Amino acid sequence: MSLELWFTEEQTKNLRISCRVKEVLYHGRSKYQEIVVVDTYEYGRLMALDGAIQITEKDEFTYHEMMAHVPLHAHPFPRRVLVIGGGDGGTVREVVKHQDIGSIELVDIDEDVIRVSKEFFPTVSVGFSDKRVTVKVEDGVKYVSTKKDYYDIVIVDSTDPVDIAKVLFEVPFYRSIYEALREDGIFVAQTESPFCELDILREAYGNIKRVFESVWIYWGVMPTYPSGMWTYTIGSKKYDVSVPRRACSVETRYYNSDVHKAAFVLPPFVREWVGME
Ligand code: AG3
Numbered sequence: 001m002s003l004e005l006w007f008t009e010e011q012t013k014n015l016r017i018s019c020r021v022k023e024v025l026y027h028g029r030s031k032y033q034e035i036v037v038v039d040t041y042e043y044g045r046l047m048a049l050d051g052a053i054q055i056t057e058k059d060e061f062t063y064h065e066m067m068a069h070v071p072l073h074a075h076p077f078p079r080r081v082l083v084i085g086g087g088d089g090g091t092v093r094e095v096v097k098h099q100d101i102g103s104i105e106l107v108d109i110d111e112d113v114i115r116v117s118k119e120f121f122p123t124v125s126v127g128f129s130d131k132r133v134t135v136k137v138e139d140g141v142k143y144v145s146t147k148k149d150y151y152d153i154v155i156v157d158s159t160d161p162v163d164i165a166k167v168l169f170e171v172p173f174y175r176s177i178y179e180a181l182r183e184d185g186i187f188v189a190q191t192e193s194p195f196c197e198l199d200i201l202r203e204a205y206g207n208i209k210r211v212f213e214s215v216w217i218y219w220g221v222m223p224t225y226p227s228g229m230w231t232y233t234i235g236s237k238k239y240d241v242s243v244p245r246r247a248c249s250v251e252t253r254y255y256n257s258d259v260h261k262a263a264f265v266l267p268p269f270v271r272e273w274v275g276m277e
Contacts, residue, residue: 020042055117071186186237
C-alpha cells in the first residue's frame with residue numbers, strides 16, 4: 001500500500017480538481033485568507049488562497065502573460081502601470097519585461113501572499129526586484145480612488161469575487177479606475193471561466209460597459225483554473241485593443257501577436273450569454 005496525499009480545490013459544488021502532492025511546503029492563515037503551498041507531481045509548486053488555486057509553476061505563465069501583454073501591446077506608449085492584487089508577482093514579472101515602462105506599482109492587501117511568494121516562488125516573484133517596481137500593502141480600492149488622470153494601464157489581478165475581492169467586480173471600483181487612467185488609458189481584469197462562472201463574467205462585462213467607452217472580452221487557456229478556459233475583460237478609453245499596436249517585443253511562451261488577435265475571437269455561446277451584438 002502506498003500513502004497518497006492530494007490537494008483538492010472544490011471549483012464548484014459539483015466539480016473538483018485534485019493534484020497529487022509530493023510535499024506540503026506552507027500552510028498558514030494571513031489576516032485575510034488561508035494560504036497553502038504544496039509541491040505537486042503534475043504542476044510543480046502550487047499556491048492556493050482559501051482553497052482556490054492561484055498559481056502553479058507549470059501553467060501560471062499563460063495567465064500572467066495574457067494579463068500583462070495584451071493591454072501593454074494595445075497601448076502605443078505605456079509609461080505608468082498599476083497592478084491591483086497579484087501579490088505573487090507574476091503579472092509584475094511580465095510588465096517589467098517592457099523596458100520603456102517607467103514605473104510599476106503593485107498594491108495588494110495581503111502582505112503574507114507577497115512574502116510567501118518570495119519564499120516559495122522565486123521564478124514568479126522575480127519582478128519585485130526591478131528598480132521601477134514599488135510594492136504597497138494596502139487596499140487597492142482605496143488606493144486607486146486617490147489617483148486621477150495618472151496611469152496608462154491598470155491591471156486587476158484579483159482572486160474570485162468572494163469576501164474581500166467582491167468589490168473588485170463592482171461599478172464604483174471600475175469608475176475609480178476610469179478616473180485614475182489617462183485619457184487614452186486601458187484597464188484589464190481577470191473575469192473567470194465562461195463555463196463555471198458565467199454569471200460573474202456577464203456581470204463584470206456589464207459593469208465595465210457602464211464605465212468604459214469600449215469593452216472587449218478575450219480568453220486564454222489556464223489548465224488549473226475552473227474549466228481551463230479563462231476570460232479577461234478589457235476597458236479602453238480610446239484605442240481598439242483587439243489588435244496589437246506593436247510587434248511582440250518581449251520574450252514570452254504563450255503570448256504573441258497572433259495569440260493577441262485570436263484571443264478576441266469569442267465563441268458564440270460566450271457572445272450570446274454576455275449580450276454582445
Ligand atoms: N488570480 C485569479 C485566480 C482565480 C482562480 N480561481 C479559482 N482557482 N477558483 C490569480 C492570481 C495570480 N497572480
